[in-house]
Amino acid sequence: MTVADETAAGETAASRAAAGQTMAAAMQLAIGLLTASLDSLELEARALATLMPRDADGLGDFTAGLHVVSELLIHELHEATGEPPESVLLRLAILAEHRRGTPSAGSSARPSFRLCLPPAPPAWPDRPPSP
Numbered sequence: 001m002t003v004a005d006e007t008a009a010g011e012t013a014a015s016r017a018a019a020g021q022t023m024a025a026a027m028q029l030a031i032g033l034l035t036a037s038l039d040s041l042e043l044e045a046r047a048l049a050t051l052m053p054r055d056a057d058g059l060g061d062f063t064a065g066l067h068v069v070s071e072l073l074i075h076e077l078h079e080a081t082g083e084p085p086e087s088v089l090l091r092l093a094i095l096a097e098h099r100r101g102t103p104s105a106g107s108s109a110r111p112s113f114r115l116c117l118p119p120a121p122p123a124w125p126d127r128p129p130s131p
Contacts, residue, residue, distance in 0.1 A: 022061055027069055030068075033052075
């Protein structure tokens with residue numbers, strides 16, 4: 001191995017480490033904002049104002065982190081409930097459409113939301129039933 005090869009390998013390893021750190025930071029930011037949104041609207045607004053990147057690179061990193069977190073959550077739901085990821089995504093799409101007030105494609109009336117959803121996943125085994 002030549003000195004040039006060693007230098008290129010070292011630069012590649014450093015570049016991968018930096019990319020990994022960037023992705024980890026973006027995922028932490030996404031998780032932080034999602035966590036704040038679960039607490040209250042006020043905390044979510046403050047977190048968005050404080051933590052949200054203002055530059056294009058930061059927003060791109062945040063979007064990538066949010067995408068990875070979303071994929072992980074969908075796969076965790078699949079592991080916990082057995083519901084296929086495609087079904088989870090379909091339900092999320094229908095929910096987003098419903099919240100926007102947009103009728104389904106090919107329909108002039110808003111669809112019955114309950115009829116569009118697959119059956120509810122089984123209850124978590126380690127949680128008591130909801131009252």
